[in-house]
Amino acid sequence: MRHLTKWVFELDIRFLGSVPPTGEDELRGKVLVGAALAMLAAVALVSAASGSQAREGAGSKRALTSITYSTSFGNFGRDAYAWVALEKGYFRDAGFDVKIVPGAGSVAVAQAIAAGSVDFGPADVAAVALARAESGVTVKVVALIQQNTMAAFLALKSSGITKPTDLAGKTFADTPGSTVAVLLPLYAKRAGFDASSVKFVPSSPQALASLLVAKRVDAVGQFTVGIPTFRAATGQEVVSLPYAKVVPGLVGLGLLASDKMIRERPGDVKKFTAALLKGERWAIDNPGAAGAILNKYVPLQDPKIAADELKIMKKYAQTPDVRARGYGLVDKKRIASTISIVNNFFHPKNPASLSQLYAPGFAPSK
């Protein structure tokens, strides 16, 4: 070893100094350069091999398709089914290498999918119908994650808000493209108070709990499944005002894909949808374990609270119809009814039609 070191350094000094290299030095030089190149090549080969091996998994020979999936809203239990599908290999078996990114509300998810930066993600059907109608966002629903909307206002019990009309004159926070914020005028009209008396402050998902507990806002827009999370985050009792009570008939979140993807890669859409819905089914049936899986990937999330969210979500996602026909079920009449409620109330420039908003064939339908 010492000999080798001395050999290398002698060469170095000779080359750097004013002493002209001898024939022997030239040989040394060539050997060293060759060795270096060989090492580099070896490192490159090894890393390439190990890299692709990580992607393929044991025994699989074909390459996986990269997919980006956005959650509906942050990294909470209500979206845990995506990580379940990842952990249990449903995505991999379907041929996908999926990256999960946190979403920030329905309109943001829809926009990201239309832009192509995200491939799939859940978003509220009513909000997407409005976004498509007003701004031409080119996305379609391929499956329903929840049959009924979970949208709700959440408030601290100590705020004294118990019924919808209590919201008049109050302030609430939510992400700007969220269901609650987008559909507020509809909710207010049906409940019988003035929507313009309510002050809406656009905020980030992470800030909502602290805003509520700091009493900067009276209520936040959320989903009913968020009650356990907010109870834990604020340390107080939380009341909810569900949209479903005031505007019955609204369907819940739908899985979105861009028009382009549906047109060009319907096979991928079908396989991915099936894998995701498989994950949803497993998560609803095994909420505790699903919570643990979420915690594995997102250590900041409490597994028990995540499990509580899934338990609440069960009655929205697993209706008798779903039990009969399968997860992701799209009842055409109900989804059409949701769209027309939105169109009739908001009178957008280009009202969305059912065919613009829903792409059949990727999930069970009725």
Place this chain on the structure above:
Amino acid sequence: MSDGIAISVDSVSQVFRTRRQSLHALDDIELEVRDGEFVTLVGRSGCGKSTLLRIIAGLLPASAGKVRVHGARVDAPRRDVSLMFQRAALLPWRSVIDNVLLPVEILKLDARVHRARAEELLALAGLEGFEGRKPYELSGGMQQRVALCRALVHDPSVLLMDEPFAALDALTREELSLELQRIWGEHRKTIVFVTHSIQEATLLADRIVVMSPRPGRIARILEVNAPRPRSLGLTARAEELDRISAELHELLFARELQAT
């Protein structure tokens, strides 16, 4: 008060200490300048003439020895001692007249009286009509003339000048030397004038203090008895000035050869 001695420098030495070495800038300087006398300090670079001037001005405390101006010990700048430097240092945000009036403001003197005086001085320096201009509109020579007016506006008894014309071209330099001589003729002050130029020294001085470097010492003091006004033109009687110039030349260059 004083016995006709404006400035007395008594055994002044200056040592600059850095981390690695000490520099003997001045070694045991003895000098007396009489009221109204024009003394020039001449020497090669590094002979300590600027250092000596700053000590007399009170800007630098001497390592050893003391300086008195009009009998009073100097340990800080005095109001009756005025300075001029190689750079005119006119404040660019003030007009010419406001620059001249700067000492009046700082010393809180009567503004109206001194404004008239400032205008007089500017006229005397050939800058009538330029009162409202800004310094950057003036040439280098004009700026130094303004600086001279500023140095005189509060009627100091002593004027210390550190190579004030060194940054100017040779012709302007000579012109300003003559200006200075003329103004000094009208407002007689005690002047200590530091210069590199043999020509300036002989033209302006009553006495020339020749300094040698490393360490700074007074090598010789030459008396210049040529009558005033002096000039280098055709009407000048140049013999005395030529003699002094030649002698200075010998002192400055011979000394240098000896030193190496």
Place this chain on the structure above:
Amino acid sequence: MSAEITIPPGTEERLLGRRAAGAAASILLPTLTIVALVGLWWLATIVFDWKPFLVPSPKDVWNELVAQRHRLPGHVEATLVESLEGFGLAIVLGIPVAVAIAYSRLLESTIYPALIALNAIPKIAIAPLLVIWMGFGSGPKVTMVVLICFFPIVISTATGLKSTPVEFVDLVRSLAASPLQQFVKVRFPAALPFVFVGLKVAISLAVIGAVVGEFVGATKGLGYVIVASGQNANTSLAFAAIVLLSLMSILLFYALVIAERLLVPWAGQDKQ
């Protein structure tokens, strides 16, 4: 002073003409560049068939500006006021701190590291906290602006105060001026060119600070408009707000440039 030189006739007209052409060029060239860029943008939206909710065309943005012309001025005013209030406050707070740093070695060695640490905190990270602490009013936005503008103003002013040319220092010292006189008559005016460097950097950041503050919790302002436009994927409106923000930034910057030319006319003059 002035020599007798014969100037050929017509020279003065030619010189004036050249100067006018120069002034026209300095306005015309940037305008033409912007027009060209807008044209390229328009072309791209057509060629690549970009949907308006992703990348609106200039026409979409213009339509939105016209459609919202009654509501947008209120938002412009909100952001402008927040930016200017924060900027003014940063000056009022920053200059005394800079003076302290310049005049006291002790304060410099204690304050400086704290300032650098404070400046290293990503402002966007504390923005939500400011909302929690101060609510949805202008408080958090003005605070953000102050936090962003403070550092450049302090640094440049302190540097300016410590960079007084030595001949000026000698001058006032030789006149036995008091420290206050030295500051007011020489040190501070001499530092003004430096101060303006800091001000120009700060004003470019001030609008950004206001917008960041509005992103995390506001009910008015151009930042709020950008966020709220996400509610119905109205990207044209977001672009319209961005255009207005850019104009605001440009105008504020050039207002400072003009102020500098008026207050510090000697900066950049040839020193002779």
